[in-house]
Amino acid sequence: MSKKIKVLIAKPGLDGHDRGAKVVSRALRDAGMEVIYTGIRQTPEQIVATAIQEDVDSIGLSCLSGAHNKLFPKVVDLLKEKGADDVLVFGGGIIPDEDIPGLKAAGIAEIFLPGASTEETIEFIRNNVKTA
Amino acid sequence: MEDLVAGLLAGKVRSLAKAITIVENDLPGKREILKSIYPKTGHAYLLGITGPPGAGKSTLTDKIIAHLRREGKSVAVIAVDPSSPFSGGAILGDRIRMQQHALDDGVFIRSMATRSHLGGLAKNTVDVIHLFDAAGKDVIIIETVGVGQDEVDIVRIAQTTVVVMVPGLGDSVQISKAGVMEIADVFAVNKADRDGADKLLSELKAMLDMIKDEVKPEIFRTVATDDVGIDELVAGIFAHGKRVEESGLIEKKRRQKAENELRAYIYDMIMERAQGLEAYNDVVSRVAAKQETPMDGVEELFTELGIRIQEEKNAEED
Ligand code: B12
Numbered sequence A: 001m002s003k004k005i006k007v008l009i010a011k012p013g014l015d016g017h018d019r020g021a022k023v024v025s026r027a028l029r030d031a032g033m034e035v036i037y038t039g040i041r042q043t044p045e046q047i048v049a050t051a052i053q054e055d056v057d058s059i060g061l062s063c064l065s066g067a068h069n070k071l072f073p074k075v076v077d078l079l080k081e082k083g084a085d086d087v088l089v090f091g092g093g094i095i096p097d098e099d100i101p102g103l104k105a106a107g108i109a110e111i112f113l114p115g116a117s118t119e120e121t122i123e124f125i126r127n128n129v130k131t132a
Numbered sequence B: 001m002e003d004l005v006a007g008l009l010a011g012k013v014r015s016l017a018k019a020i021t022i023v024e025n026d027l028p029g030k031r032e033i034l035k036s037i038y039p040k041t042g043h044a045y046l047l048g049i050t051g052p053p054g055a056g057k058s059t060l061t062d063k064i065i066a067h068l069r070r071e072g073k074s075v076a077v078i079a080v081d082p083s084s085p086f087s088g089g090a091i092l093g094d095r096i097r098m099q100q101h102a103l104d105d106g107v108f109i110r111s112m113a114t115r116s117h118l119g120g121l122a123k124n125t126v127d128v129i130h131l132f133d134a135a136g137k138d139v140i141i142i143e144t145v146g147v148g149q150d151e152v153d154i155v156r157i158a159q160t161t162v163v164v165m166v167p168g169l170g171d172s173v174q175i176s177k178a179g180v181m182e183i184a185d186v187f188a189v190n191k192a193d194r195d196g197a198d199k200l201l202s203e204l205k206a207m208l209d210m211i212k213d214e215v216k217p218e219i220f221r222t223v224a225t226d227d228v229g230i231d232e233l234v235a236g237i238f239a240h241g242k243r244v245e246e247s248g249l250i251e252k253k254r255r256q257k258a259e260n261e262l263r264a265y266i267y268d269m270i271m272e273r274a275q276g277l278e279a280y281n282d283v284v285s286r287v288a289a290k291q292e293t294p295m296d297g298v299e300e301l302f303t304e305l306g307i308r309i310q311e312e313k314n315a316e317e318d
């Protein structure tokens, strides 16, 4: 039995826009992945604790409120702190193009904007997670 | 592997999480891990939470966790959700209701998908329970998928099974579903803030009176969203556990559990070896073409595996 890809889809911060996160969750499920969705208003600390307990391969962060530059890197830093930096982190939402290089430098592997197809996300995860 | 075991026994979250992944996915090392921890199991209180979809199982679990934490008990939760029969994927959403405990070191929540396993749990749920048990969790709560009537595996595993019911789901139909009635050690009539709770309660009582059980399950009204009735429910749960303990049934239950675990593995381990035989596909073809009965096919495979089957005569003699 090959191990299923397990992904945490999380919404950090106070942003209440959850449609995109749900769309992505369902698409990943339909691609055969096991998705943990923890709802809105999660702190980076909660997200990382959840990722570690669930031993996910990957975390997908969703943010439409504009707080991505602060919250996304925080998640990556906390993972490093906990020795869990083998977890692939990517994100999506309303994110200005000029912010993307900074986010990538901070360890966010990829950013998916409105208009990006969920197939691209699925491809990306399949090609980039390290499964045992 | 030794590091992992040492880590999980010492309460390291990451070691435990990685060990669960190995056990859940039947990855190499599983047998070794279970072997090293098995003697350390048998101390946790196993609590099953089951009931129809949306009844409030996760919300109740969240409040039960909070109650147990106030008593200083460490808690693990295994939250089972169904896999999609089409894609094999799953959205594991139970945990949303329990995120207030995400940063509590005394609470470890793990989601599991059924992966087409029937019975309301995932195939390797019991093995994950063993890991939590060995890691020293005081109480392990197992939330089943939202069940119909046949998904009652939980009762063979838990010390106490709580069946969660809600008003307005077609009460008498809900109640008369035999499976669910028989597995309940304790009932929670949740969403008691809604119309119809009294009616459900009295119908439930009437139904229980008809069943000539010596000890009737206790019924509690709860409003999980408002934390109402939880203290009473938890007291009722442990009172049930104590009754079982004192009745002397516990030893019998332990043996039954051991037998169930053996049964599951006998199937799994023999099947794995049978599928590894060259003759396996031929036997499947012959049975499919109605040239051979399944029993004869099994006998042929068993012979190849060196498993002797008793002659039918012998079986009839005693
Ligand atoms: C619907 C909507 C709402 C709804 C939200 C309903 C809900 N439950 O989600 C309501 C009306 C509640 C709302 C409220 C607000 N909104 Co609004 N809202 C929108 C709107 C019109 C559409 C968002 C949407 O649902 N799109 C559909 C989904 C499917 O797309 P998506 O979320 O973008 O997701 C896609 C991609 O981004 C990506 N993606 C997203 N997340 C992730 C995650 C991962 C891991 C991956 C791989 C991909 C991915 O994939 C998805 C599919 O392609 C946008 C404008 C817009 N055109 O985007 C504004 C918008 C997001 N809202 C905005 C604002 C300001 C607000 C309010 C603050 C307004 C106010 N002043 O009250 C409030 C705040 C609410 C809150 N608590 O956070 C601004 C944000 C501005 C900013 N970032 O600087 C926007 C951009 C409008 C604008 N142009 O000003 N909003």
Ligand SMILES: Nc1nc2c(ncn2[C@@H]2O[C@H](COP(=O)(O)OP(=O)(O)OP(=O)(O)O)[C@@H](O)[C@H]2O)c(=O)[nH]1
Pocket: B052, B053, B054, B055, B056, B057, B058, B059, B060, B094, B097, B145, B146, B190, B191, B192, B193, B194, B222, B223, B224, B225, B226
């Ligand atoms: N009115 C009311 N709503 C409740 C109560 N308990 C739970 N709910 C709501 O019922 C919905 C389902 O609750 P969950 O706890 O997710 O139910 P569940 O049984 O775990 O659901 P599944 O795991 O999907 O089968 C949520 O919207 C809860 O807020 C209650 O006592 N009263």
Ligand SMILES: [Mg+2]
Pocket: B057, B058, B059, B093, B094, B143
């Ligand atoms: Mg639930």
